[in-house]
Each structure stands twice: as structure tokens, then as C-alpha cells.
Amino acid sequence: MERRDFIKLTAISSASATLASCGNPEHQLIRFVPDEDLAPGIAEFKPSVCPACAAGCAVNVRVMQADVDTVRNGQSGVVTMSVAKKLEGQPKDPISQGGLCARGQASIQITYHPDRVTQPLKRKGNRGSGDFTPVSWDEAIGELVGKLDTIAAAGDQKSIAFVTRPRRSRRAALIAEFASKLGAPAPIVFDPMGDEVVRRANAISFGHEQLATIDLARSRFVISFGADLLGTWNSPVAQSAGYGAMRQGHPQQRGKLAVVESRMSITGANADEWVPVKPGTEGVLALGLAHVIVANKLRPSSSGRAAAAIEGWSGGLADYAPARVEQITGVAAKRIERLARELVDFRPAVAVAGGPAVAHSNGLFHALAVNALNDLLGAVEQPGGVFFTPGGQSPVANAQSLQSLSAAKLVVIDEANPVYGAPVALKVRETFEKAPFIVSFGSFVDDTSAYADLILPDHTFLESWVDTTPESGSIETVTTVAGPVMKPLHQTRATADVLIEVAGRLKSPIALPWKTAEELAKSPAPGPQPPQAARPPEGTAGRYSEPQFAGDAAQFPFHFLPFKTPQFGDGSTAHLPWLQEMPDPLTSAMWSSWVEINPATAERLQIAQGDLVDITSPHGTLRAPAMIFPAIAPDVIAMPVGQGHVTFTQYASGRGVNPMAILAPATEAATGALAWAATRVKIARAAAADRSLIMFAGEMREHPHEGEIR
Amino acid sequence: MAHRWGMAVDLDKCTGCGACVTACHAENNIPIVGPAEAARGRAMHWLRVERYFEGEFPDVRVKFRPVMCQHCDAAPCEPVCPTYASHHTDEGLNAQVYNRCIGTRYCANACPYNVRFFDFFNPQWPKPLHLQLNPDVSVREVGVMEKCTFCVQRINAAEIAAKAEKRELKDGDVQTACAQACAARAIVFGDLNDPESEVARLSRSPRAGHLLEDLGTLPKVAYLERQTQV
Numbered sequence: 001m002e003r004r005d006f007i008k009l010t011a012i013s014s015a016s017a018t019l020a021s022c023g024n025p026e027h028q029l030i031r032f033v034p035d036e037d038l039a040p041g042i043a044e045f046k047p048s049v050c051p052a053c054a055a056g057c058a059v060n061v062r063v064m065q066a067d068v069d070t071v072r073n074g075q076s077g078v079v080t081m082s083v084a085k086k087l088e089g090q091p092k093d094p095i096s097q098g099g100l101c102a103r104g105q106a107s108i109q110i111t112y113h114p115d116r117v118t119q120p121l122k123r124k125g126n127r128g129s130g131d132f133t134p135v136s137w138d139e140a141i142g143e144l145v146g147k148l149d150t151i152a153a154a155g156d157q158k159s160i161a162f163v164t165r166p167r168r169s170r171r172a173a174l175i176a177e178f179a180s181k182l183g184a185p186a187p188i189v190f191d192p193m194g195d196e197v198v199r200r201a202n203a204i205s206f207g208h209e210q211l212a213t214i215d216l217a218r219s220r221f222v223i224s225f226g227a228d229l230l231g232t233w234n235s236p237v238a239q240s241a242g243y244g245a246m247r248q249g250h251p252q253q254r255g256k257l258a259v260v261e262s263r264m265s266i267t268g269a270n271a272d273e274w275v276p277v278k279p280g281t282e283g284v285l286a287l288g289l290a291h292v293i294v295a296n297k298l299r300p301s302s303s304g305r306a307a308a309a310i311e312g313w314s315g316g317l318a319d320y321a322p323a324r325v326e327q328i329t330g331v332a333a334k335r336i337e338r339l340a341r342e343l344v345d346f347r348p349a350v351a352v353a354g355g356p357a358v359a360h361s362n363g364l365f366h367a368l369a370v371n372a373l374n375d376l377l378g379a380v381e382q383p384g385g386v387f388f389t390p391g392g393q394s395p396v397a398n399a400q401s402l403q404s405l406s407a408a409k410l411v412v413i414d415e416a417n418p419v420y421g422a423p424v425a426l427k428v429r430e431t432f433e434k435a436p437f438i439v440s441f442g443s444f445v446d447d448t449s450a451y452a453d454l455i456l457p458d459h460t461f462l463e464s465w466v467d468t469t470p471e472s473g474s475i476e477t478v479t480t481v482a483g484p485v486m487k488p489l490h491q492t493r494a495t496a497d498v499l500i501e502v503a504g505r506l507k508s509p510i511a512l513p514w515k516t517a518e519e520l521a522k523s524p525a526p527g528p529q530p531p532q533a534a535r536p537p538e539g540t541a542g543r544y545s546e547p548q549f550a551g552d553a554a555q556f557p558f559h560f561l562p563f564k565t566p567q568f569g570d571g572s573t574a575h576l577p578w579l580q581e582m583p584d585p586l587t588s589a590m591w592s593s594w595v596e597i598n599p600a601t602a603e604r605l606q607i608a609q610g611d612l613v614d615i616t617s618p619h620g621t622l623r624a625p626a627m628i629f630p631a632i633a634p635d636v637i638a639m640p641v642g643q644g645h646v647t648f649t650q651y652a653s654g655r656g657v658n659p660m661a662i663l664a665p666a667t668e669a670a671t672g673a674l675a676w677a678a679t680r681v682k683i684a685r686a687a688a689a690d691r692s693l694i695m696f697a698g699e700m701r702e703h704p705h706e707g708e709i710r
Numbered sequence: 711m712a713h714r715w716g717m718a719v720d721l722d723k724c725t726g727c728g729a730c731v732t733a734c735h736a737e738n739n740i741p742i743v744g745p746a747e748a749a750r751g752r753a754m755h756w757l758r759v760e761r762y763f764e765g766e767f768p769d770v771r772v773k774f775r776p777v778m779c780q781h782c783d784a785a786p787c788e789p790v791c792p793t794y795a796s797h798h799t800d801e802g803l804n805a806q807v808y809n810r811c812i813g814t815r816y817c818a819n820a821c822p823y824n825v826r827f828f829d830f831f832n833p834q835w836p837k838p839l840h841l842q843l844n845p846d847v848s849v850r851e852v853g854v855m856e857k858c859t860f861c862v863q864r865i866n867a868a869e870i871a872a873k874a875e876k877r878e879l880k881d882g883d884v885q886t887a888c889a890q891a892c893a894a895r896a897i898v899f900g901d902l903n904d905p906e907s908e909v910a911r912l913s914r915s916p917r918a919g920h921l922l923e924d925l926g927t928l929p930k931v932a933y934l935e936r937q938t939q940v
Contacts, residue, residue: 041845066841083841086736088890099893105732114836230725230894237893244723244894247937254722254937269761269772270725272938276768489838566727577839578735581742581753585726586761586772590753591745598767630763631770655745694749696758 030077036487038065038082047090047482049466051110052103053569054166054395055235056468058093058480059100062086068489083486084108084462089237094474097241102566104237106578110460111489113575115649116443117457118490127433130450130647137493140456145505147410147437148182152508157183161408165416165572166191166395169468170520171496174512175414178499181510188402189395190416192423192660193562193570193641195234196673197358199394201367204541205306205375207531210394212386213472214352216242217249219384221342221349223258223289224267225282225370226357231266231585232564233354235473243270256346258339260285261356263561263596263638264631266585273339276633279559279677280547281329282357283366285336286373287544288325291317292340299344299376306375309368311543319544328544348384349377356561359677361548363668364541389478390528392471406431413440413448414495415458420447420571420645423663423674425619441495444575450647458495463488465496465521477528481521496520541670550664551618551680560617560681561638562659568642571660574652575645583696584640587627590694593656595683596629596638610689615639617681620662625693626685637681656692713879714802715860716902716930717886718912719776722937723896726759726774730888730897734778737861737887739847741833754827756858757888773936776897778888779804779825779858780921780929787817787826795855802902802930803860811854818855822922823929826857860899861886881907902930 043064050057062085070079087108091098110116120140125131135143151160162179164172164187175187195211203209211234216222219242222229229239246255259271262279277285287310294301294316307313312320322333343349353370360366379385402418403426405411411432422428432438432451440449441458449455458464467481496517503510514520549559564570567579574580580591587594595613597605607613607626615622615637624639632638644658666675734740734757743752757778764771781804787796788804795810796817818826832852835843843849846863850856861884868884881900889897900909912918913932920929 064845066845068841069837085842085844086887089893097893098890099895100729100733100891101893102728102732105729105736105891108736108842109839112839112842114839231727236727240725240727240893241895243725244720244896247722247894248720264770264772266726269774274768274770489841566729577742578732580745581748582728582731583753583755583758585728585759585774588761590748600767630765630767631772633767691749694745696748696753696755697760 030075032070032072032077032079034080036082038080040065043085044082046485047480048461048485049468049480049482050087050100050104050107051461052107052573054168054471055095055237055473056168056470056480057096057100057104057237058090059096059104060088060090061462061485062088063485070489071491081487084111093480094476094478095235095238095470097238099237099241101237102579102582103569103573106573106576107461109576109578110443111462113444113649115575116490117445117455118492120457121455123453127451130445132445132455137491140454141498141501141505143454144439144456145502148502149507151409152506156409158185159407159409160184160412161405161410162187162412162414163405163416163418164189164414166194168392168395168470169466170523170525172395174496174499174514174520177512178503178510181503181512185404188404190402190418190421191395192421192674193359193564193676194673195354197363197668197671198354198367200671201353201364201371202388203532204309205368205371206380206388207305208388209532210388210392211472213389213475214239214242214350214386215384215475217245219246219255219348219350220253221256221258221346222246223260223339223343223349223351225260225286225351225353225366227352227354228265228267228564229352230270231566232569235470236566238473256342262559262633262636263563264586265355265563266566268631269586274631275331275335277329277331279356279561279636280360280362282353283369284320284325284544285329285331286351286366286369287317287320288322288329288336289340289343290373290376291320291325292322292337293344293376298341299378302375304375306368306371306380309542310372313372343377347377348379348382350374350379350385351377356563356677358668359675361666361669361675361678362545363673363675364670365544368541387475389470389472389474389476391469391477391525394471402426402428405435409436411435411438413438413442413452415442417446417448417572419451420658421660423619423665424661425663425665441498443492444649446648447646456495456498457490457492459488459492462486463492464494465517467521469525479525483518547678548666549678549680550666553680556617556680556682558635558637558681558683559677560615560659560679561636561677562641562663563638565640565642568640571642571645571658574642575649577651580651587629588695588697589627590696591655592692592694593624593640593643594627594693595624596627596632597683598632598634598636599628599630601634602626602628605683605685607685608689610693611685612687612690614684614686615662615681616683617662617664617679619664622657622659622662623686624657625689627693637683712800712903713901714903714930715781715865716802716900716909716913716932717860717889718898718909718918718932718934720896720898720912720934721773721775722934723894724774724776725894726761726772727893728759729891729893730757730776731755731759733887733891734858736842737844737847738859739843739849741835743831747830752830754856756825756827756856775933776888777823777825777921778931779860780823780927780931781860783928783930784926786820786822786927790816790820792816801865803862805859805862806855806857808848808850808854808856813853813855815855822925822927826855829854829856
């Protein structure tokens with residue numbers, strides 16, 4: 001007798017024994033026959049790709065046997081199957097190099113989340129109520145096909161809108177292909193705090209519209225203008241690995257890190273030299289450094305594209321003499337002189353721009369200035385400098401195109417959460433309330449899919465074919481493709497398979513080049529693009545113009561700075577309990593929103609730690625507890641992004657506030673990207689401290705709230 | 711020769727990102743306690759990243775320090791335990807036997823590093839979150855004290871594997887979850903009795919010191935101080 005047959009027999013006999021012994025059907029334990037060979041207690045490792053951000057780290061998944069509650073053919077019972085236990089970095093992956101960040105570690109909780117959407121849902125209650133009724137896959141797909149057929153019959157395909165989040169995988173190709181064959185506009189890639197300004201600058205300066213890979217490991221001096229290299233920007237695991245090597249990887253040579261920003265990020269916290277500047281003037285400092293280098297002939301002046309994009313470069317950057325730069329940026333002229341000399345002395349040196357530095361009305365200027373500085377330092381495509389990964393896939397996001405949604409008759413949402421991430425002033429919520437039909441592939445009822453008429457839940461990454469070709473993080477092109485690590489826990493389906501099925505069931509079927517999700521993941525990514533021809537900078541991006549801020553400076557005296565945290569990123573991992581309870585690296589706050597205020601400012605306004613303060617912009621008011629934070633400029637108020645979801649599972653719903661909500665819909669002048677650091681606010685103490693600010697530090701007492709009545 | 715497990719943390723590499731904190735939760739079945747209990751100081755993090763601000767704006771500097779059980783050779787938590795739940799193993803680990811622990815919490819009072827955590831409640835994992843639990847690590851129930859074990863389950867697994875293959879353990883065979891997750895490679899784990907091991911080499915560094923070492927606790931976690939370059 002085969003082993004499998006033996007197991008089947010014993011399973012059947014034990015099941016019938018159980019059936020016979022229990023009168024009450026609720027107490028029946030149906031044990032299904034496992035359909036995979038398992039060895040109890042022995043761990044296996046299978047590859048996959050981390051879904052937490054676009055960096056595309058390859059992971060090793062530890063898989064072991066477990067008993068899983070499941071439904072088979074309408075009958076609930078228990079099946080023994082192999083399940084994921086832990087995610088670890090894949091040592092052979094040039095991106096993760098064996099490491100994995102907090103969000104990556106916690107991603108396993110996406111699969112096991114108690115509030116996952118377990119089967120297709122159809123809206124029952126009002127839009128946004130989250131009141132859904134389960135439907136079968138056949139019915140759900142039939143409904144979507146019907147809607148598409150109706151729109152096609154009316155010749156109205158232009159009114160179908162796809163909204164996705166940025167990813168570097170074949171799934172983006174599938175959705176783009178599906179939309180194009182349907183006759184619908186190209187998918188809207190929603191990434192409100194994305195990097196399109198930096199990509200545009202790289203296209204102008206170097207002919208590559210993508211983020212650069214920074215060769216930190218071989219650099220001796222890294223100067224970051226706002227880019228949170230070690231925390232949340234671009235490819236933090238790869239960059240942290242490079243940072244470790246830069247610091248202590250070479251005997252007798254320790255690389256130096258300087259960070260230019262107005263509120264200390266994790267990267268700033270690790271800097272040897274933290275250089276606070278006035279918001280919106282970062283590029284002026286970069287050109288001030290270039291001026292010193294050129295004026296003192298410390299390096300041969302460059303004449304490439306990057307330099308040509310800057311007005312006044314050939315004239316020796318006369319407008320950017322240290323004394324003038326000091327006036328604009330607030331950084332002392334002496335310090336600019338010294339930093340410029342160090343950049344040359346400590347070559348290979350490299351400059352990086354990102355984050356709030358480019359999220360101003362004049363953002364493109366700052367990125368172009370940093371590119372020109374890199375060119376001058378000889379840091380382009382040189383060891384210890386910046387590289388452009390051949391074939392790296394870079395999605396182009398544009399928050400403004402969300403406005404085209406108001407005319408859409410059918411909106412298809414793939415993992416994007418614009419109702420949460422877009423400023424309230426863009427009225428995305430109102431658009432979704434009015435949209436005739438909304439379909440979501442979400443695994444969770446989040447702020448956006450709460451408005452959906454139909455939810456067709458996707459498998460999670462551990463249950464499906466995954467692939468990625470990251471935009472940067474490694475000098476060489478990296479493509480990772482991996483199969484499912486475990487069988488699906490719920491009645492979900494891979495979105496790729498659903499789209500392929502929908503394509504075939506239409507009245508006029510669409511021919512897609514792939515037959516299954518597996519075939520899609522294994523299909524080759526487009527090869528490397530040759531560098532584009534030089535692109536002239538649009539408008540006046542090559543010249544410094546004063547940053548424009550929304551809100552009158554007299555009425556709204558503070559700059560408002562939303563920032564990503566290593567636990568929540570853009571807010572898409574706020575539903576994971578480990579990350580909610582992980583102390584924030586710089587403040588140790590857990591389960592909370594908070595408002596960072598400089599100690600002198602707080603004293604002047606008589607605000608104490610934990611007091612509730614009202615933050616008011618021209619577009620709304622938020623109330624959150626104050627965090628007295630020593631590493632922020634006195635005229636800047638900062639708030640973490642991630643909390644403040646209306647609907648996002650039991651762990652994140654209704655918790656804290658969302659700083660993106662009160663942003664002005666200001667844009668970067670040249671690219672139209674959301675200028676998320678260009679809003680001004682006022683603050684006022686609203687109430688005494690309640691217990692909404694929860695911190696790990698200083699709370700480790702035996703009786704922290706003794707005497708209080710709970 | 712017996713192993714003597716130890717750790718070295720290079721504070722010049724540590725970025726404070728917190729990957730180790732989450733990796734520790736994932737490996738060791740550490741429950742979350744929720745916002746209400748976290749506000750009462752009952753959040754459990756066997757490993758935490760301490761951060762210290764120095765100076766005032768604009769001359770602010772930050773120091774990060776991941777702190778876990780220091781596995782002291784003269785551990786203050788051990789002699790105070792009435793049930794020998796907190797004890798020293800042959801390989802130098804400061805171990806906790808959950809089944810012996812009666813929850814006096816004397817050990818937590820005695821520990822100068824604040825790294826011991828008491829289970830005030832039975833842990834809860836709403837289904838199917840329980841499927842993530844690591845079968846190699848016991849789940850602690852209400853009334854016992856828990857703390858960093860240096861991932862003893864990984865040490866045991868590596869020792870068993872080496873024995874089965876009739877070979878000696880080599881440096882790098884055992885990696886704790888925190889060391890494995892660390893992208894910057896700031897945390898290194900290994901055998902201090904092997905003078906060639908990376909952890910032993912780092913522990914001999916002129917930058918290396920121990921946390922509160924003047925208390926005489928003889929900790930086995932070496933911290934390599936952050937360098938300054940201005």
C-alpha cells in the first residue's frame with residue numbers, strides 16, 4: 001500500500017469515527033486528506049518576494065507543517081498543510097543580501113491577518129459602510145464581465161479607469177496590457193510620496209528616467225539631501241547593507257555621512273554631520289558646494305548634460321557664492337567651504353536627493369542641482385557613486401491624474417489606497433462616492449475598497465506566483481521569480497488569473513499573451529532601455545526660484561512635514577499588529593499618531609509632551625498628541641504618515657490621524673507631482689494630555705498609572 | 711571545548727531601523743499586548759532599540775543601542791529566583807525555564823538592563839495569526855517571566871545538525887533572528903570560546919565595551935562604540 005493511500009484510509013476511518021461519536025455537528029472535526037507530502041517538525045525554505053514596498057527584496061520563507069482550518073467544497077474542516085513561519089532575507093539576492101527590514105519581517109501577517117477578505121464580496125450597504133455580502137467567484141466575475149460588456153457596447157471604453165500602486169513586476173505589464181487591449185486609458189499609478197521628480201531629473205541630467213543605485217559600500221563620503229536612505233527611501237535594505245560596509249567594511253577607512261534636512265530622519269540620526277536647512281532650499285546648498293569646488297579649481301569643472309541643466313554653471317555659479325547661500329539656506333558659509341573641500345578630499349563622494357527636498361514647488365531644481373554636483377564630483381557610473389541599473393522598471397506616478405476618475409464609469413483598484421493617501425482637497429472620497437461601479441482586488445477592506453461594489457480578493461504573495469525586477473538597489477539587473485510558498489488559506493484567486501479569465505469571457509474576448517499567473521510571472525521583463533537623448537529641463541527648473549508654500553506665512557507660521565516611518569511606510573502596513581506595537585525608532589511611540597515640535601517652540605506655545613494640539617492648514621485641522629522632539633527646526637512641524645485610516649482592519653481602523661489629509665493640493669511646478677512638503681500650518685494647544693500617546697521608553701515602570709481609574 | 715555564546719553589536723553600523731525588533735517577535739512567538747496594555751508599560755520587546763539625543767537644535771546627535779538580555783556571567787537575576795527558573799547553562803546562556811517560573815518577578819527587579827518581561831495575560835493570536843507561531847519555541851502563558859534566549863532553539867537545531875553530520879559547529883552556523891535580519895550587519899552572534907570567530911574578534915576590538923559593566927555583571931554582549939568624524 002502506498003503511503004498516501006494509507007493516510008487516506010486512516011483519515012477516512014478517523015473521520016467516520018469522529019462523525020459517529022458526536023451528535024452535535026458543531027463538534028465534528030473533519031480532517032481532510034493532505035495533498036502534499038509533509039515531514040512533521042522539519043522546516044523547509046522556499047523563495048518569495050517581499051510585497052511591503054517597491055524595493056523588491058527576495059526572501060527565504062521558512063515553511064513547516066500545521067493544521068489549518070479550511071473550507072473544502074462547502075464543508076469546513078481541518079487540513080494538514082505546509083504554511084509559512086518566518087520571512088528571512090535571501091543571502092544570494094543582491095538587493096536584500098540576507099537582511100530584511102521590519103516591514104518585510106511583518107509581511108507574513110498579511111497572509112495570516114484575521115480580517116482578510118476570504119471570498120468575493122458584493123456591496124450591500126452604502127458606499128464606505130463596509131457592509132458586504134459574500135458571492136461566488138462565478139457570479140462575481142460574471143458581474144465584472146457584464147459591466148465591461150455594457151461599457152464596450154456603448155463604445156465608452158475610455159471611461160474605464162485602472163488605479164494601481166507602483167510595482168516593478170509583470171503584474172504591472174498585465175494590467176497595462178489588459179487596459180490597452182480594452183481601449184481604456186493607461187493605468188493610474190498612485191504614489192503620493194513617490195519619486196517622479198527625481199526620475200525626471202535623472203532623465204534630464206543623465207538620460208535615465210529611473211532612480212539611481214547608490215554604491216554606498218565603496219563611497220567615502222555620502223551627502224543626502226532629504227533622502228531617507230536608511231529608513232524609508234527607495235531600497236532601504238540594500239542601502240543599509242551598503243552603509244554597514246561603508247562604515248566598517250574597509251580597514252582604516254570609515255566613510256562619512258552628512259544629511260541635509262529640516263527634521264531628523266533615521267538617516268539623519270546616523271549622520272556624522274546633520275545639516276538643517278530652510279525647507280525648499282536644499283538645491284541651493286548643493287550648488288553652493290559646487291561653487292566652492294569650481295571657484296577653487298578643486299575639480300575640473302564638468303560640462304556634461306547635468307551641468308548644462310543648471311543655469312549659470314558655465315559662468316562658475318556666480319549666484320551661489322557661500323555668503324549668498326548662507327542667506328538662503330541658513331547654513332554657515334564657513335561650513336559650506338569646509339563641506340565642499342571634504343567632498344573632494346574624501347572621494348569617491350556621492351550626493352543623493354529625495355524625500356522632502358524634492359517635494360516642494362521647486363523640487364526639480366533641487367534634484368537637478370544634486371545631479372550636477374554628482375557630475376562634478378565624478379560620481380556618475382563610477383565606484384562609490386550612482387549607477388543606473390539596466391532594465392530597472394520604473395513606474396511613473398501622477399497624483400493629479402486621479403482627477404480624471406471623476407468621469408470614470410468603472411474604476412478598477414489594484415492595491416492602491418487613494419482615499420487614504422490623497423489630500424482631502426483632491427476630493428477622491430467624493431469621486432468614489434459618485435463613481436457608477438468600483439471593483440477592487442484588495443485582500444482587505446481598506447479606506448478605498450470600502451467604497452467598492454465588488455471585491456475580488458487576491459491571493460497574498462505567499463500564496464501566488466510573484467516576480468520583481470527592481471528599479472535600483474543593485475548595480476546589476478536583478479529579476480526574482482518565485483512560485484507559491486503555500487496553498488491559499490481562503491477562497492481567494494490570483495488577480496492575474498482573474499483578469500485572464502475576464503479577458504476570455506468578454507463578448508469580444510481580449511487575447512492576452514499569457515494563459516496563467518505562472519506564465520505571466522515567468523515571462524521575461526522588458527530588456528534594458530538605451531539611455532534617452534538629453535531632455536531639456538522644462539520651464540525654469542535650472543534656476544532657483546523661491547519655494548511656494550500653500551498658506552499665508554503670517555497666518556500659518558510653520559512648515560508642515562509629513563514623513564514616512566520604517567514601520568508603516570506610506571501607510572499600507574498599518575494593519576499589521578507587529579508594526580503597530582513596534583516602537584518608532586526615533587520616538588519609541590507605539591499604536592499612536594504624534595506631532596513633532598521643537599522644544600523651544602513647544603515652550604513658547606506652552607505645549608507639553610502628550611498635550612493634544614490642533615494642527616490647522618488651509619485645508620483642515622487634525623488633533624494629535626505633541627511629541628517634544630529635539631531634532632526638528634523651530635519653524636517646522638512634522639507628523640508620521642501611516643495612522644488615521646477610517647477603515648483598515650481591527651488594528652488600524654480609527655487609530656490616530658492622517659497628515660496627508662490636510663495637505664494642500666500643491667504640485668511641483670515642472671512635473672505636476674504632489675508637493676507634499678509645501679503646506680504651511682498653525683498649531684495650538686487644544687487639551688491636556690490624554691493617553692493617546694503611547695511610548696515604550698520611560699513607560700517601563702511597575703505601576704505607570706497607579707491611582708488612575710481605568 | 712564547550713561553547714560560550716555571545717554577541718557583538720557594532721553601533722557604528724546600527725541604523726536603529728528596528729528590523730531586529732520585528733524579527734525577534736516573528737522568531738520567538740512574542741505576543742502583542744495591544745494599545746491599552748502597552749500604555750500601562752506592558753509591551754513586550756525582548757529586544758529594543760534605545761535611542762539617545764545629545765545636544766540641542768541645530769547641533770543634535772543621536773545614538774542608537776539595541777538592548778537585549780546581556781546573558782551575564784554573573785547574572786543578578788539568577789540568585790534571586792526561588793525556583794531556579796532563571797539559571798545558567800553550560801554554554802553560558804542565561805536561561806529561563808517557564809515551567810518552573812512562579813511569577814515572583816524578583817528577577818525583573820534585579821535585572822539592571824530592564825530586559826525581562828512578565829506575562830500579565832495569556833497571549834492571544836486571533837485565528838489564523840496563530841499559524842505563524844514557531845513550533846520550536848514554547849508559547850508562554852500568564853504568570854511567567856520571559857526574555858531573550860539568544861534564540862536557543864536555533865543553537866540547539868544547529869548543534870543537532872552538526873552532531874548528525876558528525877562535524878564541529880563552525881562560525882556562522884548559528885545566527886540569531888536579530889542578527890539575521892540586520893541589513894547593515896551590525897549584530898554578530900557566535901562562540902566567544904572560539905578565538906577565530908567574528909564575535910570574539912569584534913569583542914576584542916578597542917571600540918568594544920559592555921553595558922553597565924562596572925556593576926560586575928560580566929555581560930556577554932559587546933557594544934562597539936560609534937565613531938565620530940566631523
